[in-house]
Amino acid sequence: MTAAQSWTGRQVEVEVGAVAHGGHCVARAEGRVVFVRHALPGERVLVEITEDKGGSFCRGDAVQVLEASADRVDPVCPLAHPGGCGGCDWQHASGQAQRALKAAVVAEQLSRLAKLDVDVLVEELPGGLVDWRTRVRMVVDGHGRPGFRGHRSHKVIPAKRCPIAAPGLVEDANDQRWTRGAELELTTDARGRVDIVEHPQRGRSRQVEGDGVAVERAAGREWHVDAHGFWQVHPEAADYLAEVVGEWAAARPGDTAWDLYGGAGLFGSVLAEQVGAEGSVVVVESARGAVADGRANLVDLPQVRFRVGLVEDVLARLHGSPQVVVLDPPRKGAGRAVVDALAARGPDRVVYVACDPAALARDVAGFAAHGYRLDRLRAFDAFPMTHHVECVALLVRD
Numbered sequence: 477m478t479a480a481q482s483w484t485g486r487q488v489e490v491e492v493g494a495v496a497h498g499g500h501c502v503a504r505a506e507g508r509v510v511f512v513r514h515a516l517p518g519e520r521v522l523v524e525i526t527e528d529k530g531g532s533f534c535r536g537d538a539v540q541v542l543e544a545s546a547d548r549v550d551p552v553c554p555l556a557h558p559g560g561c562g563g564c565d566w567q568h569a570s571g572q573a574q575r576a577l578k579a580a581v582v583a584e585q586l587s588r589l590a591k592l593d594v595d596v597l598v599e600e601l602p603g604g605l606v607d608w609r610t611r612v613r614m615v616v617d618g619h620g621r622p623g624f625r626g627h628r629s630h631k632v633i634p635a636k637r638c639p640i641a642a643p644g645l646v647e648d649a650n651d652q653r654w655t656r657g658a659e660l661e662l663t664t665d666a667r668g669r670v671d672i673v674e675h676p677q678r679g680r681s682r683q684v685e686g687d688g689v690a691v692e693r694a695a696g697r698e699w700h701v702d703a704h705g706f707w708q709v710h711p712e713a714a715d716y717l718a719e720v721v722g723e724w725a726a727a728r729p730g731d732t733a734w735d736l737y738g739g740a741g742l743f744g745s746v747l748a749e750q751v752g753a754e755g756s757v758v759v760v761e762s763a764r765g766a767v768a769d770g771r772a773n774l775v776d777l778p779q780v781r782f783r784v785g786l787v788e789d790v791l792a793r794l795h796g797s798p799q800v801v802v803l804d805p806p807r808k809g810a811g812r813a814v815v816d817a818l819a820a821r822g823p824d825r826v827v828y829v830a831c832d833p834a835a836l837a838r839d840v841a842g843f844a845a846h847g848y849r850l851d852r853l854r855a856f857d858a859f860p861m862t863h864h865v866e867c868v869a870l871l872v873r874d
C-alpha cells in the first residue's frame with residue numbers, strides 16, 4: 477500500500493461492534509475492519525486511524541464520541557485519552573462493564589478456538605478499580621522524568637502519578653531525576669515497602685530504593701521473594717488463585733503433583749500440604765532466581781523438589797505419572813507439545829491458570845483432543861482498567 481492509499485491520520489465515523497481479544501472494539505468502515513481503542517460496543521464514534529499496514533484491517537482511536545454507551549464513565553486518569561498513556565484500555569468503562577467485556581472475550585475465545593459454549597463471569601477482587609498495582613514498569617524521557625509508553629509507541633508520556641498503581645509508588649519515582657532512556661522497576665510489597673531498580677540503556681542496573689526483596693503473603697505463608705521477579709501484581713490475586721487451585725487440584729495424601737511454570741512455588745506449597753510428607757510435588761520453573769527463592773521459602777516442605785529449566789525440556793526427564801498437574805504458563809500458553817506430553821502422562825486433574833484467554837482456549841482444545849473436558853472455569857479481574865483477565869480452568873479426564 478502506498479502512503480497515498482494509507483488511512484493513517486484519516487477520520488471515519490463508525491458504529492462500534494463487539495469487543496475483541498486485546499481490548500479493542502471491532503468496527504467496519506468501507507469494507508475494512510477497524511480495531512478501535514477508547515470506544516465501547518454500541519457507540520457511534522469518530523475514529524482517527526492510527527495504524528494502517530494495508531490488508532483487511534487497521535487500528536484507530538475514538539477521538540469523538542457521537543453516541544455514548546450507558547457504560548461510559550469519565551476516566552479517573554488525565555492521561556487515559558487518545559494519544560495518551562498506553563497502559564489502561566478501559567478507564568472509560570464502569571467496573572461492571574469492564575468485567576462484562578472481559579467475560580465476553582473469554583467466552584468468545586473458548587467458543588472460537590475450543591468450540592465450547594461457556595457462560596463466563598469475571599469476578600471482582602477486593603479493592604476496587606484503583607490503587608491496586610503493586611509492580612510498575614516506567615521509562616525515563618529525555619528530561620530524566622519517569623513516564624509510561626504511549627499505546628503501540630515508543631513515545632514516553634511523563635506521569636506524576638498513576639491511579640491504578642499502589643498509592644505513592646509512582647509519586648516516589650518522581651522525587652528524583654533519572655538516567656535518560658532508562659527503564660525503572662517499581663515494587664511495593666505486603667509491608668508497603670518500596671523497591672526501585674533503574675536499568676540504564678548502557679551500564680549496570682542500580683538498586684535505588686529497598687534491598688531487592690519483597691515480602692508477600694499468600695496461601696497462608698509469608699514469602700520473601702525477588703522484588704522484581706514474577707509475583708501477581710494485584711495484591712489479592714496470589715491468595716485468591718492459590719485458594720481456587722487448592723480446591724480444584726484436590727490432591728490426596730501420598731499423591732504426586734506437578735506445579736509447572738511454578739515461580740517460587742506458590743501453588744506447589746498448596747499441593748505440598750495436600751499430598752503430605754508421603755507424597756511428592758515437583759515445581760518446574762525456568763528462572764533461577766525464582767527457584768532459589770522457592771527453595772528458601774519452602775524449606776519446611778521437603779516433599780517439594782524444584783527443577784530449573786524450560787517445561788518443554790524438563791518434562792521428558794520427569795519420572796512417573798502425577799495425579800494432578802497445575803500449570804500457569806506465561807502469556808503464550810503451554811503450547812501443543814507440552815499439552816501432548818502432559819496428557820500422555822494421564823493426570824486425573826489439570827488445573828490451568830491463564831493470563832491470556834486465547835492461549836487458554838488453544839490449550840483447552842489441545843487437552844480435549846486427548847479426552848480432557850473443561851469441567852470448571854473461574855475468571856478474576858486481577859487487572860482492573862486494563863483488558864487483561866486471569867482465568868483458572870479445571871480439566872478432567874472423561
Ligand SMILES: C[S@@+](CC[C@H](N)C(=O)[O-])C[C@H]1O[C@@H](n2cnc3c(N)ncnc32)[C@H](O)[C@@H]1O
Pocket residue numbers: 706707708736737738739740741742743760761762763766785786787788804805806
Ligand atoms: C505466570 S508466572 C507463574 C508463576 C507462579 N505460578 C506464581 O503464581 O507465582 C509464569 C512463570 O513461568 C516461568 N516460565 C516462563 N516460561 C517458562 C518455560 N518455558 N518453562 C518453565 N518456566 C517458564 C516464568 O519465569 C514465570 O515464573
